[in-house]
Amino acid sequence: MTNFVLVAGAWLGAWAWDEVAAELRTGGHDVHPLTLTGLAERQGEPAPGQQTHVEDIVAEVARLDLRDVVLVGHSYSGVPVGQAAVRIGDRLSRVVLVDANVPVDGESFLSGWPSDEVRAAISKNDGFWPPLTADEFAGQGLTDEQTARLVAGATPHPGATLTGPAVMPRPLSEVPGTYVKCLLDGDEPWGAAVDLFKSGHWNLVSMDTGHWPMFSQPHDLARILHRSVTAP
Template identity: 70%
Template sequence: MTDFVLVAGTWLGAWAWDETAAELRGAGHDVHALTLSGLAEKSGTQPAGQQTHVRDIVEEVERLDLQDVALVGHSYAGIPVGQAAERIGDRLRRVVFVDANVPEDGESFLSGWPSGHVRQAIADHDGYWPPLGPQDYAGQGLTDEQIARIVGGSTPHPGATLTEPAVLTRPLGDLPATYVKCLLDGDEPMPAVAAALKSDSWELVELDTGHWPMFSRPRALARVLHTAAARP
């Protein structure tokens, strides 16, 4: 049995994992889906920066006294999850990045790609990145019902979490990690991921779906997570 801590990406909360979490619990795992500060039911609770989100994850692990932990970060959440993974020490079994950004020391979520439109949107919306509309989910293997569920549950994302730099104390490739690449969102991992995948501690798993597999392929994603957690 593994203690899974599941963290979704921008605009989403713990609710995004409902179907995948149920599958993992059915396989005998303990599952803790976590909503990060400033999102979903925690919207407006406190100003949140990237390190707030790192602390959210570390404190959840410590509060529940979890052992043999698989930290799972989807999309943006890969950045705080990757930092938290090195801070929970021997509690970590494996970190799984689900079509995720990964932390690079001194770099932010918005570093390294044309993100001026995101920065402008944050400036125009009182420091928050507004959620996507239904049209932005096309081509990602989602049904209309799934898209409506994502859009209906999304909340504005705290902009500071996207602009603050990550802080790592050792190479990311030192972590025991699985990277799940969702092929409808592009078949090539980003450069930081490709570099980490050269490590013997990392493995690449491909999933034939889009960027939100917890909605489009929840059972397949659960199988991938179960297998990843079983690796020595």
């Protein structure tokens, strides 16, 4: 039995996976959406750093004694998910990164792309990155209803998790994985994601939608996750 552990990106919690999780369960999988410390229903907990979010994932796998684990990370959460993947050993079956950042040892989520505006926003908002407005989700393949749901559920993201360095004892390219590229957010994977495919352990899947496919195309995303279980 495959165990999917689903971790959404910045501002989001386990709730973001509701439609995807329901379809995966219908397909016979066990599914464990996870809210990271400081987000959604976990707002108000002690302010986390990058390694807090890594430990959230590792601890959940251990707490539930999961085996044959597919770790799924979207956007920001690719950074803690990737670190957790190399820590959980033979419990891991595969990593799936959904339009996600890839962890690099010693670098943060904000490394490698123009992030001055994000850093300034964190500084102005008491150490939190404020969620996007409805207008900022334009062009991402979302209906008005989907955008409204995203905006209503989003919560400020703890800034220290974005600026703390990743700890990678070995590259993520050494574990089997699938990278899902959302084409409305750019045609090709960028940054450290490019290096994943050089090892032969990763494959690339594209979706004709924007950066939040769990909202814009949840059924298609669920099918991709289901197929990842049998990927070479």
